[in-house]
Amino acid sequence: MRKVLAGVRLKRLREERNLTQQALASAIGISLSYLNQLENNQRPLTVSVLLKLGTAFGIDLQLFSEEDEARLISDLREVMSDPAISETIAIAELRELASNMPAVGRAIVSLHRRYGRALDQLAALAARVGDDRQGDVPLPPSTAFEEVRDFFYARHNHISQLDEAAEHIAAEMKMPIGRMGTAIAMRLFERHQIRMEIDNMLSAEMQRHFDPVARLLRLSAHLRQGQQAFQLATQLAFLEQGELIDDLAAAGTFTNSQSQSLARIGLANYFAGALIMPYAAFLAAAEDARYDIELLGQRFGVGFETTCHRLSTLQRPGAHGVPFFFIRVDRAGNISKRQSATDFHFSRFGGTCPLWNVYEAFAQPDHILTQVASMPDGRTYLWIARSVSRGQGGYRAPRKTFAVALGCDIRHASQLVYADGLDLSNPAAATPIGAGCKICERPACPQRAFPPIGQPLNADPNRSAFAPYAAMR
Structure with a gap:
């Protein structure tokens, strides 16, 4: 065990037993000045003093445990990562709280868990009536990603303005289906003086980097041809549809700038998919192939996931997929x-x-x-x-x-x-x-992990409504 500063916990121990500093110092065989230094965090609590406290008062030594403190710090970090908390709390502050006021820290963790359970119950009630609202109170999204998902969900995952703009550009360029990367790169160069370069130093995570000063668009060498075309089309979206994308993002009910920025990326990606897989041509090919995902991917030069994503957007009025x-x-x-x-x-x-x-x-x-x-x-x-x-x-x-x-x-x-x-x-x-x-x-599902929210677990071991859950414990 390392030496720890535990002044607040010592004071709490003394106050709970109605002891003066002198009485506590005498009980554990240390000087009054030494105890005063311990309580004011001027000296660390040593193992020998800790053992004397345990012998004199029969206290649980876990009260001063380093592992207990680390566990509380971890719990507090989880609480502070909640998007609902806008303040940034430094690790040093959490460590100070866990070390000197662990009871307050545990109370914060407990309140946050109750808050989480309340959200779960609200979500369950909303789900049972088929809506993400309970009364007039909207469920708060957990992250910026959730807000953007809700933005597309509310529009049935179809953005008609971007779809039509992408289809118009594809027709104007007479872009070859399945081999659009070269055509988009030429448009970037001819209209925007942007050169493309394959960069072996870019990771697959980075994928694309645009230098507006050098007018250079670097793509990761890890990308396949279809992925390269998608990244080129995304950059084209920001250049030629930037105003439309800004207007669409501004129309969303986002609570912060991070969500709005993420929505702009999502909208640019939507345009990219619509440019590589133009609506009318893609819908006709999908119906002709009876929605065979692999055949569609081969024809349009994209992967399985990208094809699935595009198939989920075919909701144009009068031409539904x-x-x-x-x-x-x-x-x-x-x-x-x-x-x-x-x-x-x-x-x-x-x-x-x-x-x-x-x-x-x-x-x-x-x-x-x-x-x-x-x-x-x-x-x-x-x-x-x-x-x-x-x-x-x-x-x-x-x-x-x-x-x-x-x-x-x-x-x-x-x-x-x-x-x-x-x-x-x-x-x-x-x-x-x-x-x-x-x-x-x-109730009889063999894979049930726990009871539904709001439905109590039967305490009778012979008649439990959730026997599979109990048996797997």
Whole structure:
């Protein structure tokens, strides 16, 4: 154990026992001046003094434990990372709080956890009525990413102004489908005097770097041709559609500048996808291929995930495609992308369902999995899922792996090649899934992790409503 400054805790111990400084000093066999220095953090609390305190008062030595302090600091850091807290709290301040006023620190952690549970309950109630609102009180988004997701969700993941602008430019340039990178690079050079350069020093994470002074756009050498075209189109979006993008972002109900900046990037990416995969041409190809994702990716020169993303945007009035839901998750269940062209409810606070085939995709890399799944409200959906992976270099370089899923209401399933051979009309053939244990009302689910919020767990071990949960504890 290291020596620690514990003046406030010593004072609290003395006050709880109604002792004077002299009485406490005498009880543990130290001088009054030494105790005064300890209480004023002028001297550290040593192991020998700590042992004397334990012998004299029978206190729990965990009160002065370094591990207990580190645990509290970790809990406080988690609290302060909440986007609802706008102040930046230094680690040194948290350490001071945990060291000198641990009871106050624990109270803060407890209050924040109660706040989190209250948000979960509010989310569960809102989910049960099919809305992200409870009364007139909107649910606060957890991050800037959530605000931007809500921005696109409210527009059914279709931004008509950008789609039309991208389609007009694609037609004007007579861009070759599937080989648009060169055409976009030429437009950047001819209209904006911007040169493109492939840079081996840029990481796959950086992808694109634009130097406005040198008029140089550097792209990472890790990018495939389709990804290069996408990054070129994104830069073109900022240059030629910047005013429109600013107006669209300003129209969003964002609470801070970070969310608005992220929305601008999202809108530029939307334009890039619409330029590489022009609406009318892409919709016609999708219907002709019966929404075969791999065939569409090959024709337009893009990857599986990018194709899925574009398929979820085909909601032009008078020229609708199948209304898809699109989601991307990692192995831990974190949802990093979530878009819906219709009203499918993605849980924001309750997690997702382990019975959903999007998680099975990790166990079968590069294989397309299909699933007919029913929700607790009785609606049934067809889901297509596959894992996607990207690397950043050689043998030892880390790789990112996600699972992406594309889903649609069962009434549209016959339009998809993936429905061939599936029993779409038999309710018993559908896998029962939910939006997450916290808001799912299926009590007999073998994968239930905990009871729904607001529903008590039966304490009778012989009649527990959530026996699978209890058995796995």
